[in-house]
Amino acid sequence: MKRVRVRYAPSPTGHLHIGNARTALFNYLFAKHHGGDFILRIEDTDIERNVEGGEESQLEYLEWLNIMPDEAPHLPNPKYAPYRQMERLDIYNVYVEELLEAKHAYKCYCTSEELEADYEAQKAAGHPSTRYSRKCLHLSADEIAANEAAEKPFMVRLRVPDAETYTFKDMIRGEVTFESKDIGDWVIRKTNGIPTYNFAVVIDDHLMDITHVFRGEEHLSNTPRQMMVFRMLDWETPTFGHMTLIVNSEGKKLSKRDNSIMQFMSQYREAGFLPDAMVNFMSLLGWSPGNEEEIFSHDRLIEIFDENRLSKSPSMFDKDKLMWMNNRYIQVLSPEDYQALVVPFVKAKYDTSNKTDEWINLLIGLYQSQLQYGEEIVELVKPFFEDFTVLESAKEFYEAETTETVRLALLNEINAIEEWDAVNIKAAIKNVQKETGIKGKPLFMGARTLTTGSDHGPDLANAILLVGKDEIINRLNR
Ligand code: GLU
Secondary structure (H helix, E strand, C coil): CCCCEEEECCCCCCCCEHHHHHHHHHHHHHHHHCCCEEEECECCCCCCCCCCCHHHHHHHHHHHCCCCCCEECCECCCCCCCCEHHHCHHHHHHHHHHHHHCCCEEEECCCHHHHHHHHHHHHHCCCCCCCCCCHHHHCCHHHHHHHHHCCCCCEEEECCCCCCEEEEEECCCEEEEEEHHHCCCCEEECCCCCECHHHHHHHHHHHCCCCEEEEEHHHHHHHHHHHHHHHHCCCCCCEEEEECCEECCCCCECCCCCCCCCCEHHHHHHCCCCHHHHHHHHHCCCECCCCCCCCCCHHHHHHHCCHHHECCCCEECCHHHHHHHHHHHHHCCCHHHHHHHHHHHHHHHCCCCCCCHHHHHHHHHCCCCCCCCHHHHHHHCHHHCCCCCCCHHHHHHHCCHHHHHHHHHHHHHHHHCCCCCHHHHHHHHHHHHHHHCCCHHHHHHHHHHHHHCCCCCCCHHHHHHHHCHHHHHHHHCC
């Protein structure tokens, strides 16, 4: 078997989107599973849409996810470089010439105004889909010579065969068929000399020895166009697999404008999601291992990835599941890694100048088992940085009759503590129970609301510890 070579081919038009990240991931997993190469190619021929820093950003977030390319613009294999399409224009021109020569393509001198007018006329006449009239295919030799003498700008169009069938076995959908009669003569090189996506992609996939192509289903209808070029140049077509859509909980395709779902890897990193959790989550968007297993390490994913288990139905982006999964990864972080993830959020939000690292680490440590993403810590630890107030939901306990008894006893016990630590605080609470006979909810909710103002929070003894002895006494002296 040929060495597996796959590519992720983004246009540098912005940050890494979850749909593209999934495409990159599945190509990567497939390559690594089969011991092949994963290539990053930059499809920058749509020059108006390129954004400054778009390429760097794609790479930056792939690296964040640990989806490392074997070949890329900065990691060239001399046999295949360059990896940016705008640096390959000479290469495309060779094949444009070859197709012109073989009469598989022809020059089209129509202006955009003429084309526009023609399409309008077709629409007015009720044609369901407009297509190029082939006016320039039928130019006489004299007309062509006149255009050339006048140096009229031209584009190059593929002369689509009249009755050809394009059938391929999609790795996900099975057999798919298109007919050439449904496709008009399309442009392979624009008047500005830049090839179109459907043309450049074929030249590159061939010259880069790409064996398999996993991409989004929006490219399915491009595939017959690409197949005709492969056929005309007498090249072997790679194996295609078109992945199904990612949809929201209402079954609608994720739209980049939908603000209810974070869709860019940059947003996830900023909010304190973990790259391994993101990879794990994305691996299940349109793929499944065929059993109940849901948490996989990077290496385990490579080992078990099986292209035959890519799903045929749309994959639902389930936010809750992502939260659950990220939490699972946070739970098992080492203290150092957990602190590295979480402390920056605390420090960015609150004045910690009078807190020790030990205090901060103890505080955030109380939330490790429940934290869903780094930034969530900000709300959770808020009570420890703000002036004491009693939450509305806590008032019932704060004002209960038993709470007054708890208050007096706890004040005594707290005052008596010499070594301020969680063990002694726990013992103090226990003593309050013994002395007052109050236990269970009235005791704990009373003590909690008196000391923290909240009816919920982390382990009570630790919460009291973190608030500090003097402040606790202040609060108990209300
Ligand atoms: N540049 C294309 C895109 O960003 C790549 C499509 C393909 O993989 O062929 O969608």
